[in-house]
Amino acid sequence: MADYTNASQLEPLLFKEKKRRHKSQSRHHKNPIIACLTGGLTNGVIIILHNFAIGASYSLIAAFFPVSAIEKGFTQLTIGILFGVYAGVRVLFYPFLSKWIIVIGVKFTLCAGGVVAGSCLVLLSFMEGSPSGLPYVACCFALRMVEGCGFSASMLAVYTMIGKLFPRHHMTM
Numbered sequence: 001m002a003d004y005t006n007a008s009q010l011e012p013l014l015f016k017e018k019k020r021r022h023k024s025q026s027r028h029h030k031n032p033i034i035a036c037l038t039g040g041l042t043n044g045v046i047i048i049l050h051n052f053a054i055g056a057s058y059s060l061i062a063a064f065f066p067v068s069a070i071e072k073g074f075t076q077l078t079i080g081i082l083f084g085v086y087a088g089v090r091v092l093f094y095p096f097l098s099k100w101i102i103v104i105g106v107k108f109t110l111c112a113g114g115v116v117a118g119s120c121l122v123l124l125s126f127m128e129g130s131p132s133g134l135p136y137v138a139c140c141f142a143l144r145m146v147e148g149c150g151f152s153a154s155m156l157a158v159y160t161m162i163g164k165l166f167p168r169h170h171m172t173m
Helices: 007-014 032-038 041-071 076-104 106-129 134-165
Strands: none
Touching: 041 076, 041 106, 041 134, 076 106, 076 134, 106 134
């Protein structure tokens, strides 16, 4: 049995790098969809389902929320500002989160963002039973701001995963 008393003898054994390629890098296709199907199928399916769920939650509220909000005392201008605040928070939150995603981690950011956005959407649906007036407006604005932060976190994680999965196809994704 070899005696490794010196750290310099042990270092090549501990940090030995194998020349393995990621599954999505094993076949270099010009079409990124084919590369997704041959390599990172699981990650591709997760990304597609996540984008669908987030997009559906963003679109479904536009059909049902204005009717109940007008009953609670919202004006059309307030509803428009509420939807604009959601997009504005996303734009403002992306640069701050892009600095921290390296520290936090992509998987945690994806899961936490999805949970935050989904929870806020569920809580917003329960707002129908709350009293009308200023408390209703304030709670709706707070929930939409937090939902925008969660949405931006999850979408930034998705974009980071796409960049990692397809390093040769940044411009086509």
